[in-house]
Amino acid sequence: MRRGVVWQLLLFTAIAGVITTLMALYPHWLPATASEQADRIGDVFWFVTIICAAIFAIVAAVLAYSLWTFRAPRDDNFETDGAPIHGHTGIEIVWTAVPFALVTAIGIYSAIVLGKNDKVGENPLRIDVTAQQFAWSFKYPQHQNLAATTLRLPVNRVVRFHFTALDVLHSFWVPEFSQKQDTVPGIDTWLTVTPNKTGKFPVVCTELCGLGHAVMRSTVIVMEERAWRRWVAGAARQAGGGGGGGAEAGKAIFAQNGCGACHTYEPAGSNGKVGPDLDKLSEFAEDAGQPVEEFTRNSIVDPNDYVEKGFPPNVMPPFESLSDQQLDSLVAFLTEPKGAS
């Protein structure tokens, strides 16, 4: 060994360590967490980061030191060779055993956190999530099956999501909650989240689900327990009390089924761009040569029957699950004279 090599190496490692530490600390790597699970996942993230930053610093330091110290003289044309070192059993054992120990530690810590994050505890709030191209809808089975397209959760209560996918794979993710789960046709999947901060966060679909994948978004609002209870009571009364048909109910059905994710429709306040603009529905009906109401009804239950020019077929799922009454309301909402509502 050359003289002072240890000190020089340590110096290189210190410099590389400072740089990697700054890289780890300066940018905000994780979004501001809003759930207990996210906090624990953040802990694993930093545990792994410390190990990885140390390894990277050491590798970078040895690499930089070697390249600086052992470069060949300029006039050397591949004639002279380096030292014929073939290996060193001791050092090879060390760099097999140490990484082994480190990844084992990461594995154990991860498994512990995974176990904690999946724990449901007592009295969870159950939410049934339905995913379809390209909309989320939520139901509260413990609260008269209340339905909504914006998710509202009470803070500091364990929430147990149950997912159903109607057509293809989707994935439910709220970055601030860190938890994520695919929704799979034919399989019940679930996820546990305990929100611990109030606020408004995006619900993002992260599994490619078709042309509207990028706009398959919703919102989750985490509220104080009291405010949430007030909202539940009010929303349940509204849903129970209405009962009537007509355009007003149609507006709710439009929202609940996520039509606005893909379609622009001014009365609903939506501006989706995946499908045709429903403000021009009467023009489309004319193109198709059908009366507006019949055309609208048919397009909802059998979208491929007539596809407007410039839009690909097989994108919109057939909404066959709507009852006749719901369908009537939705058609009324879509075909009512503009400015009436």
Add this chain to the structure above:
Amino acid sequence: MTHTAPAHDAHHATKPPPTGFRRLTAPGWIRAIWMSALFWALGAGIVCLLRWVAGWDPVWDWLPITVVAFLTMLPLGFLSGIGAFDYWVYYALGYPSREEDHSGHGARSWRDYFRVNTDHKVIGVQYVATTFFFFVIGGLLAMLVRAELAQPGLQVTDAQGYNGFFTVHATLMIFLFIIPAFAGLANYVVPLMLGAPDMAFPRLNALSFWLLPIAGLMFVSAFFVPGGGPNSGWTCYAPLCEHNTFGNVFFNMGVQWAGASSIMTALNFLVTIITMRAPGMTFWRMPLLVWANFTTSLLVVLATPFIAASQFFVMFDRVIGMDFFNIHEGGYVLGYQHIFWFYSHPAVYIMMLPGFGIISEVISVMARKPIFGYRLMALSLLAILVLGFSVWAHHMFISGMASYLRVPMMITTLLIAVPTGIKIFSWLATLWEGRIHFTTPMLWALGFVSMFVIGGLSGIYLGAVPIDIHTSDTYFVVAHIHYVLFGGAFFTIMAGVYYWFPKMTGRMYDERLGRLHFWTTFVSFNLTFFPMHLIGTQGMPRRVSDYAPEFANWNLFISISSFALGASILIFFYNMIHSWRYGELASGNPWNAMTLEWQVTSPPPLFNFDEIPQVVGNPYEYGVPGARHALLNGARQHELEEVPR
């Protein structure tokens, strides 16, 4: 490029080109065209015949199954026409087997590169040139993806166009660039390194090359299919891809042709490496590139049938109404992912291990040192091979599979970091006390080591289930795969291409342009892909044409960097083309390396070695006084430098 083997040319002279009617029936492009048409008609005929027999009306209908018939028959017609099956057909039909005149061996003019050729060196060049052709298309698609993502909202294309761009980008880069580029380099180098005159099955070798452009054209032509190109991502997850555009069927079929090519090449490598080693070339004397291709070929033959099956399943679901993944008929959606990843995770190592081999060659030669821990380096390849088959479900931590599978799969995943770490540390130790030459291939090798450390460490994040749950399907994953496949596989391909360029062409590349290429790529690569880690963990999902405005600044920055990255490739192409024609003549052994391919002329003689070499020692004995790897041509070795070209 001409070969310098005057002694052979006399009795290996090409036959005079066929004239008159024989021009139509001789193997070649003319016959390929009319036989493609003939087989196309045959495919249509079979479909019509079956429909007529079954009493269907109309007899002719433009159904998916009809197109699949074409996608099967037309390539077979092309292959028959170009002559890939000639010898076997003659043999099978009982014709007297023709005297082997080697007229299909070696290249005498550029035209020979467009024929069925059985010379592994010609096939190697065919492979590399073809893969770079598709690399350019894949790269342009990536530029289109970045152009769309430069700003939130849709500007350049629509959702269908965007999904097509990223799907075909990934497909071409994986199936038509990285995997076959390694196969091409190894095709050229492995027989030479073994001291063999060619691969074990030269005709099979030629066939496996010609399958490749078929697959590539199938992927690219899918864009022009009525209804739109493949748009389900390169993973083609069921059930989405079964409902999506018809272009997805072209993807399913293209994978079959590319996969068949892979499997045939891998079998060829395995047999070559096991049976064609020169006397004295024991397994423990093989260069690590040979070891790497040995393990890779094992991975390919074991794993590739699984992706073939997965693509057949989704295609059969669509075209003949099978219900593998149709839940209404008892299908099981997650089954697709298990089968797909049982190939596609080992495929990650198929795209990595040959690169490990290249880097071992380059670092040892350019640092003038024996590889540190040679045996452990070879054994770690085998460890990766074994562990690589036990980690596939780490792509499925959030997929909804049984949750108890996650921890065991996490443990095997994390353990794979150990043999990979051994390789990184051993390369570092090989540099220690060396005499390091910063040539272009060495710069790519060192760039690879540093970038692959980042890609490997981000893999630890993704291996830990809780972090994976947060980062899965985000840009963090996009960053990770590009550090592994661009900073990893692409950098090693570059190291290999520059390193063996003198051997393949007989000329030196321009060193200054090579370094410029490296540094521009290295910097713009990091500027492009490092920020993706950040926007991923902060919440940007992958495969979206539109995104939240908070990510706009970073995406614009990434897009601009990616255009610089794309432009840096132009330096490479200029260097390669210009140097191939006008570069300084290369000697047989410009790097003063010990492995066998450098002990013959550049480019090597028609059958590689005038006489089979005798291997007497290890391949990396730099600095050991008097050490020899092999004895060649008796005392005539000193003449190597003066062979007339």
